[in-house]
Amino acid sequence: MADKNAQDVSAEVETTETQQPASKQKTNAFVAFWKNLGGKVKGVFGGWSNKSPRHVEADLVLNQQQQLSTGEKVKRALKAQSGWLFVAPALLLMLLFTFYPIVSAFINAFKQDLDLTGNYSGWGFDNFVHVFKGDTGTGGATFVQCLINTLVFTLVSVPLSTLIALLISVALNSIKAVQKAYQTILFLPYLTNSLAMGAVFATFFTLVNSGSGTNVGLINQFLGLFGIPPTDWMGIGAPVWELGDAVKIYWTKYLVVIIYEIWSGLPFKILILFSALQSVNKQYYDAARVDGAKRSTILWKITTPMIMPQISYLLVTGIMGGMKQYTAVVGLFGSKMGLQFEVGTMVGYVYQYIEGGSPKYGYAYAASLLLFAIIMVITFINNKITGKRSH
Amino acid sequence: MKISIQHLTKIFPSRNKGGKEVHAVEDMNIEIPSGKLVGLLGPSGCGKSTTLFMLSGLESPTSGKILFDDQDVTTLAAEKRGIGLVFQNYALYPHMTVEQNIRFPLDNMRIKKDEGNARALDAARLVQIEDLMARKPSELSGGQQQRVAIARALVKMPNVLLLDEPLSNLDARLRLQTREEIKRIQRETGITTVFVTHDQEEAMSICDIMVVMKLGVVQQIGEPQSIYDDPANLFVANFLGTPPINIFKGKIEGGKVYVGDEAISATEHEDQEVYVGIRPEGFIYDPDGVFTLDLDHVEVMGRDKSVVSTHQASTKPTVRCIIDSDVKLPEKADKLKFNIKPNKLFLFNGETEERIR
DSSP, X not given: OHHHHHHHXXXXXXXXXHHTHHHHHHHHHHHHHHHHHHHHHHHHHOOOOOOOXXXXXXXXXXXXXXXXXXXXXXXXXXXXXXXXXXXXXXXXXXXXXXXXXXXXXXXXXTEETOOXXXXXXXXXXXXXXXXXXXXXXXXXXXXXXXXXXXXXXXXXHXXXXXXXXXXXXXXXXXXXXXXXXXXXXXXXXXXXXXXXXXXXXXXXXXXXXXXTEEEEOHHHHHHHHTTOOXXXXXXXXXXXXXXXXXXXXXXXXXXXXXXXXXXXXXXXXXXXXXXXXXXXXXXXXXXXXXXXXOHHHIIIIIIHHHTHHHHHHHHHHHHHHHHTOOHHHHHHHTTTTTTTSTTOOHHHHHXXXXXXXXXXXXXHHHHHHHHHHHHHHHHHHHHXXXXXXXX | OOEEEEEEEEEEOOSSTTOOOEEEEEEEEEEEOTTOEEEEEOSTTXXXXXXXXXXXTSSXXXXXXXEETTEEOTTSOGGGSOEEEEOTTOOOOTTSOHHHHHHHHHHHTTOOHHHHHHHHHHHHHXXXXXXXXXXXXXXXXXXXXXXXXXXXXXXXOOSEEEEESTTTTSOHHHHHHHHHHHHHHHHHHOOEEEEEESOHXXXXXXXXXXXXXXXXXXXXXXXXXXXXXXXXXXXXXXXXXXXXXXXXXXXXXXXXXXXXXXXXXXXXXXXXXXXXXXXXXXXXXOTTOSEEEEEEEEEEOSSEEEEEEEOTTBSSSOEEEEEETTSOOOSXXXXXXXXXXXXXXXXXXXXXXXXXX
């Protein structure tokens, strides 16, 4: 008798197990999808918080113990799906404005001779081949030139401006008087239009020989005080290093762009790092002082590791942003990014194919896919490096 | 190392104009003999931590002097004083392993790697955490973190070890264990140690010398037992002892001490209003006793009994007497009579609250 009862119970449990999760499975699939995605994204971005799977398990156990009427089951199943309703607005917008363009870019990159009306002559890798070879027929800089430009701008300016922002934040954190005023002043560039800033920067570095005489910019005037003759930082005659046949390094122009990017990147970085510093418990500094640490030791061995999560955030987002740089160079050198894209960025390279009289959309799609792939690789490497250092 | 604190005063200016400045420590004078374990005891806000931080050099005094042996260290920077400091929440560097944490002071002293490793291991052995060297602080329990903090303070072989509320973040059991541990480490190393606590039991149990403070002013300095047996004023008497001392309003009249209508003791002092303090263990049950209490209930503790009663003249809601568990009390009674042990009864001036000796 006792045995039979036990069997009955186990049979019941089995049936509930098989019936119940039918509705449950869909939610689980949904949850699992996001969890999976979370797990994968975690590899790239770090620290993606996953909800503990215990909740789901607890739900299952609970349901197995109860016998439910069919009506109740349907109700619960619907309730379980109600999560979709909450994400629907965001999901719709994302599908429309994020996923659709990405997918269509992937497809269009393989269409040959694509024009504005959507007509094309066939499928293939032609666009990629042309982009790589550089014979895209617009007379602009090559893809490789733009790639090197962008890499140099980004990999020099982002770490440097993060370092400078760190030093400024630490200094700012150690003063009490007029801290608020400095904070405001340092944040001002963030509120300024980058094209306007670029134009101002351009006049700083000018050297123009016009009919009425030589127009010398602020920087050249300053250097003149030390007896250094004026340099043509930005113009046609700017100094050049040649790498191979196709690639030219206009180092003075590079310098201008890098100084500009460091300067314009500071406000946001200071904002983030300063608030990170303020949240560090002062007791660590006291402890380090008692332990005989010098100021520099405290900065590099205590402070920096403590705010490493914010620093790596700035590096990752800074490099991603830097690879997509466009407005800064346009602000400095005009929409042609120099005479013919010689200091062009990758986005500038993409853009040259969709403006003007005879746009080449296929090339633009192919180039932007390459840009996408490059950013992804860089971000991945970046995360591997910085992820290890943050505690 | 001998520590002497002379006329030490710390005044914090008020934050807003016209506000009151805070006298955290006022005119403190203490001589601490070398190799002793000293406890600064007092309720929160009494200036005990401020005193500790002034000893460490992290706070600078408003006036007064601090001498280590005969060297004036009042203006010496924290890192040059040769002190080890353990913070209340340990302040272990979260990004370093236990070993790196302990080695950090040595690295700053530019000690060679081999010697540094050996010393770090010695310090870790002393506090019994040598198995945890590769862990991060977040992977340790509170008690283990505490030990790491002590090891980090000891590794540089300080002249003075300072501990700020070292046990307050530990659970009750661990607290008992750790305070014995601190005593042991102090004995083994012989380092002059000053620690801060608000827990009188903790201070009584491990201190060689106890300093009782209130609102920045030192109330009494001495060995724990002597302070307990001979409190200088009502505050000290009240602060020490669990359960706390019973205080009654009373008066001296014609050579007798009266609480309510009953004369409970003889005295030689002049007639005046007084506070009468009687330690819980100072009551002897006696059906013919001189002092009557209204019985509320009896708590049996095993080793002894705690008689909870009330008295109209008591300044606290209940009066607690600890008596031996062998003593038979009447089963049903509204009132109990007691005699008072003379050495457990203290008289305090009714106004100044100073002890009448």
